Amino acid sequence: MIHANLGDLDDINVTTKLPAQNDVLTYDSAQSRWVPKQPVSSNSLSSASYVIDLAKWSIKNDGTNSAATTKGINDSIAWAKSQGITHCVLPKGTYALKIDSTIYSCITMQSNMHFEMLDGCIVQLEANSSPWYSIFYLKGVSDAIISGGTVIGDKKTHIYQLGVKFVRGGVNSDGSLNTNPNWIRSEIIDRYSNPGLLQLFRLWSINGITNTNYSFFQYKDTISNSTLAGSRTNGQFAPAAPTGRGWFADIANANKMIFAIDITASPLTDAQIAQITAKVDAQNYTHEWGYGINLLGANHILIENMDISNCTGDAIFTSWLEYKANPADYTQGQMGSYLTVHNCNLHHCRRQGISVAGSTDVSIINNKIHHIGLADNGVTEDGTAPMFGIDLESMWSETNIPTWRPELNQTGLELNTRIYIAQNYIYTNSRGHFVNADAVHVTLENNKFEGYNVGGISSYPNNMYINYLNNTMISCELVVKGDNFVNGAICNNGNIRIADVTGAVINDCKINNGLFYGSSVYGYWGTPIVDVATGTFTFAAAHGAGNGAKVAFEQWLGKVPSGISVDKLYYTINVKTNSFQVSESLNGPVVKMTDAGISGFNLSRFNYGRCYISDVVVERDWRGDNVLTPNFQLLLTGAVLRNITVKNYEVDLRSPANYVGRPNSIDGIAVIEGGANFESTNVTNGSFIRAKTGILGGDIALGSNDARYTRKLFVDNCIFQNVGINYNGNVTNNRSTIINSSIGKADSVNISLITNSYLENTKLNLRWLTRDKSMTIAACIFNNVTSDINTSTRLINNITL
Numbered sequence: 001m002i003h004a005n006l007g008d009l010d011d012i013n014v015t016t017k018l019p020a021q022n023d024v025l026t027y028d029s030a031q032s033r034w035v036p037k038q039p040v041s042s043n044s045l046s047s048a049s050y051v052i053d054l055a056k057w058s059i060k061n062d063g064t065n066s067a068a069t070t071k072g073i074n075d076s077i078a079w080a081k082s083q084g085i086t087h088c089v090l091p092k093g094t095y096a097l098k099i100d101s102t103i104y105s106c107i108t109m110q111s112n113m114h115f116e117m118l119d120g121c122i123v124q125l126e127a128n129s130s131p132w133y134s135i136f137y138l139k140g141v142s143d144a145i146i147s148g149g150t151v152i153g154d155k156k157t158h159i160y161q162l163g164v165k166f167v168r169g170g171v172n173s174d175g176s177l178n179t180n181p182n183w184i185r186s187e188i189i190d191r192y193s194n195p196g197l198l199q200l201f202r203l204w205s206i207n208g209i210t211n212t213n214y215s216f217f218q219y220k221d222t223i224s225n226s227t228l229a230g231s232r233t234n235g236q237f238a239p240a241a242p243t244g245r246g247w248f249a250d251i252a253n254a255n256k257m258i259f260a261i262d263i264t265a266s267p268l269t270d271a272q273i274a275q276i277t278a279k280v281d282a283q284n285y286t287h288e289w290g291y292g293i294n295l296l297g298a299n300h301i302l303i304e305n306m307d308i309s310n311c312t313g314d315a316i317f318t319s320w321l322e323y324k325a326n327p328a329d330y331t332q333g334q335m336g337s338y339l340t341v342h343n344c345n346l347h348h349c350r351r352q353g354i355s356v357a358g359s360t361d362v363s364i365i366n367n368k369i370h371h372i373g374l375a376d377n378g379v380t381e382d383g384t385a386p387m388f389g390i391d392l393e394s395m396w397s398e399t400n401i402p403t404w405r406p407e408l409n410q411t412g413l414e415l416n417t418r419i420y421i422a423q424n425y426i427y428t429n430s431r432g433h434f435v436n437a438d439a440v441h442v443t444l445e446n447n448k449f450e451g452y453n454v455g456g457i458s459s460y461p462n463n464m465y466i467n468y469l470n471n472t473m474i475s476c477e478l479v480v481k482g483d484n485f486v487n488g489a490i491c492n493n494g495n496i497r498i499a500d501v502t503g504a505v506i507n508d509c510k511i512n513n514g515l516f517y518g519s520s521v522y523g524y525w526g527t528p529i530v531d532v533a534t535g536t537f538t539f540a541a542a543h544g545a546g547n548g549a550k551v552a553f554e555q556w557l558g559k560v561p562s563g564i565s566v567d568k569l570y571y572t573i574n575v576k577t578n579s580f581q582v583s584e585s586l587n588g589p590v591v592k593m594t595d596a597g598i599s600g601f602n603l604s605r606f607n608y609g610r611c612y613i614s615d616v617v618v619e620r621d622w623r624g625d626n627v628l629t630p631n632f633q634l635l636l637t638g639a640v641l642r643n644i645t646v647k648n649y650e651v652d653l654r655s656p657a658n659y660v661g662r663p664n665s666i667d668g669i670a671v672i673e674g675g676a677n678f679e680s681t682n683v684t685n686g687s688f689i690r691a692k693t694g695i696l697g698g699d700i701a702l703g704s705n706d707a708r709y710t711r712k713l714f715v716d717n718c719i720f721q722n723v724g725i726n727y728n729g730n731v732t733n734n735r736s737t738i739i740n741s742s743i744g745k746a747d748s749v750n751i752s753l754i755t756n757s758y759l760e761n762t763k764l765n766l767r768w769l770t771r772d773k774s775m776t777i778a779a780c781i782f783n784n785v786t787s788d789i790n791t792s793t794r795l796i797n798n799i800t801l
Contacts (some may be wrong), residue, residue, distance in 0.1 A: 061093025105137035117149025130196020132289035153311030175228030191479030200244030244283030297321025373430030523605030558600025609638030639663030703729010
């Protein structure tokens with residue numbers, strides 16, 4: 001009987017990949033050896049797999065020999081591609097990578113390829129000085145997968161500037177060196193060592209040197225007059241000159257450089273020269289373009305189960321293919337599409353977690369994205385703006401790409417369209433968790449955002465079809481803008497803020513120890529001054545509209561000018577900062593008026609005040625005092641609210657001062673152990689109750705005695721229990737129940753009315769009123785009601801039980 005170990009046989013390789021359950025020996029022609037391999041099933045992802053032979057390709061997995069390792073990985077992928085292999089596997093180990101000196105990338109992916117890194121596989125970028133790099137580079141790649149492994153950028157060792165030494169002596173115009181004592185020249189600067197930083201270099205001013213100019217000389221390989229590639233004598237020092245200088249040839253033909261400075265006007269000693277360490281940096285000095293994975297015009301890509309960190313820019317960046325001088329040369333495929341980032345851990349990068357800068361049909365699912373812009377201690381900011389978890393920003397308006405924009409009725413190619421972000425945990429990011437600058441059709445669903453930052457979660461107001469579905473915010477803020485749709489939100493120590501709203505719908509939100517606040521005043525202008533002769537409407541402040549804006553007139557108060565109809569849509573013409581005329585058709589004639597109307601009518605954008613809020617709970621577990629805490633606080637112009645519950649906080653709903661627009665409407669509000677203030681709002685089906693001691697001066701303020709707030713409030717079918725109610729405005733309160741409460745009113749010209757209501761164990765504190773008919777209580781039922789009133793209060797047709 002012969003006993004032998006498989007590893008002892010020359011034609012069998014069981015070291016690169018250890019045998020596993022059910023493996024079979026398969027002959028690998030590339031290695032000329034038999035290797036263990038899982039049987040290929042009919043539903044395998046790839047038609048063939050290849051475990052990269054490290055020795056064959058001179059790849060080191062001990063963190064050494066970065067140049068050879070990077071080349072070997074690329075060569076192995078290219079070879080596999082040529083052999084029809086669609087699945088390359090990199091064994092465990094640590095692989096040092098070096099960026100290419102021309103395209104500034106490390107691993108260049110191939111189409112129709114799955115590059116898999118096994119558990120324990122680490123690829124780490126060596127320190128470099130390039131403002132831009134790509135550890136994985138996918139330009140024009142399609143149908144590819146990158147999975148597994150840990151990818152580490154060079155954030156902790158990155159070089160942002162060079163310190164250049166000088167000696168006495170100059171450089172002749174032919175590039176040869178001289179010993180002129182009135183000049184100094186730099187040490188030889190090697191472009192290969194710092195190809196990115198030196199692509200557009202800047203030499204900074206040097207203390208003690210008054211000359212504002214310097215010269216630079218560039219060479220091929222060595223320094224001599226025969227290798228001079230070119231020179232300039234008009235270099236200007238940064239920071240006074242912020243623009244960088246370039247090179248006379250590609251890196252193969254211009255890769256050495258010397259600076260020379262005339263110091264005749266400010267002589268230096270040899271000791272002073274020896275102390276010079278001049279700063280050289282890049283015009284792109286922020287170095288924010290270092291990416292873990294860079295996808296340009298890539299299609300059908302899956303990035304899965306990866307850990308990417310410490311990049312000087314973004315963990316993952318995706319954008320369109322490349323610049324085209326002729327806009328007609330762009331195609332939809334060049335924008336990139338069907339990109340999926342799944343189950344990845346993206347963290348501690350300087351700029352962003354993920355930037356989607358043009359691609360369509362992008363899915364970001366079940367990832368952790370955290371500590372963007374932060375050091376390892378989670379506190380110190382070490383990044384560069386924006387420092388968000390996810391940023392959707394194609395900057396289409398700054399390109400020549402003909403772009404489809406629905407809000408502008410503009411046809412073209414889709415950029416940043418149909419983005420789905422779901423089930424991610426996005427937390428502890430320096431400046432923000434999510435921002436959408438210009439994407440359309442975006443859905444964020446079942447994500448958890450955690451940690452305070454100034455940016456929170458938001459989308460610019462002009463972006464259409466933005467949906468927030470069942471997300472959780474912990475100690476951070478969701479900002480609702482434009483026509484955002486929010487259905488389901490949980491905030492714990494977090495907020496929901498509305499701003500620049502133009503049709504937003506907010507539904508089914510619960511906030512614990514946080515705020516629901518903000519304003520919805522976009523497009524509301526109010527009453528203008530009317531110039532009947534010219535047909536011009538002038539406002540006290542800039543209106544922000546352009547020619548052709550759609551506007552409408554209302555007469556909740558006052559009366560519109562004769563010649564104007566509240567039933568018509570008008571268009572602005574002859575627009576100036578504070579004024580315009582109107583026409584019944586786009587670019588049509590000016591509407592003629594015969595009078596100025598009666599002041600108090602409203603002229604605003606036709607769609608102002610579109611804000612719809614329902615089924616919102618704002619609460620805290622307990623309140624220990626009555627310090628006013630209006631955590632449900634909104635400035636609204638014609639908004640509609642329904643089913644609002646506020647516990648242990650105050651409610652403050654109001655409109656702008658001197659408001660003449662559509663009143664706000666709230667149907668169904670419960671305020672428990674808190675106060676409320678309403679202006680320009682119709683309130684129906686409300687419940688205002690408390691068991692604890694009320695607020696000094698009253699709990700519920702209906703209207704105001706401020707002359708800027710004179711709109712009538714209609715309050716219907718509400719219950720007030722154990723609260724103090726102040727009827728300070730022009731209030732009509734009908735069909736309500738008032739129990740164990742007090743009724744007060746400010747002594748003002750405003751007139752209030754309570755009708756068809758039930759009052760029990762309630763006190764009327766109205767003795768100080770001095771104006772006739774200031775308060776009327778009619779057709780009500782009194783049960784143990786105490787009246788402290790005078791003739792300014794009228795009691796009409798009430799029944800006392």
